[in-house]
Amino acid sequence: MTTKKTIAVLSDTGENARDLIDRLSKELYRFLVVKKEGEKHWEFWVKKGSSFDIEYLDCMKDSCWEADVVIMDFDSIENLKCAGSKIKEVATQKLVVSFNMNSERRENEIEEILSAALPDSKIVIASRFNSLEEFRLTGSYSDAIKVASELFENAGYRTRWIFNEEIFSINNK
């Protein structure tokens, strides 16, 4: 038997997080989704809950405390920073994957901002690359990028890793 990984999902518009989770195996993962008023994809999460191991919590901190991995999908840097400050205490040493919100900023810049909010977490920034089926994963911890890559590949995406600003591995599935 395998121990299920618990993933906390913090999002507002949440399209990237929604797509990723939709493709992950329900046997391997358990999801804690933080309820948010006006969540655009709320119906998706509720529907998913009938077949997936999903729970809905009100508190970001509690969901991240219980999680092994945190996924953040926010549409602004301000929201990202705000979420970071709420979970800082319980996200120590945890993998935090944040989707790039398609801002003008480069991944390294977003990583720096999030690392300032979560200095003891292992941050990985995920950006769509070339096609909808490929993600570029950027971070400062190779072990964290590896775990994030396994997560994305389990969802059927191709990944390209960027560690210390160098592409050191390309996975083509």
Add this chain to the structure above:
Amino acid sequence: MYELLLKKIREIISISDEEFGFCKTLFQPKKLRKRQFLIHEGEVCKYTIFVENGLLRSFSVDDKGTEHILQFAFEGWWMGDIYSFITEEPSTFNIEALENCELLLITKPSWELLLQKIPAFERYFRILIQNNLIATQRRLIGNFTKTAEERYLELIGNFPGCLQRVPQHMIASYLGITPETLSRIRGVISSRKP
């Protein structure tokens, strides 16, 4: 969140607030709900676990499906599969929460960094491992030389809260006896009381 960890560490070694500040950054806080598993048999035990709150048990399951409890871990205790943690070989047992738990987990790379940066932790973990070895040897010898009643009395003497928090059949499993035998022993003990 880290008060009990600091207290337990300072019972054995002296460390400064600054050193403990660094130590805290290496632990992963983790809540586990009652009946959830932290690891299953066959997985690598990637963490050494400190129990801040709650109760864990480690156990293995034999070919007949019978559970054998190796250890309980109450607040302030450490737990893990040290063989699997050090060698990165699959663990031969399971770790499950018997109550809702608040845990602090440390991985091997973080543990090694802690030992390297604050050498006093070498002494701390040596003493923990030493105490664990002594307890394991005493338990093993006790299984050969002591009666089930003596082992039961030793258990409740060492861990008074155990009877209120651990189901009877698990105490029996820990002692290596059947629940019926445990029930008989309890009856005998209670009949002796004035």
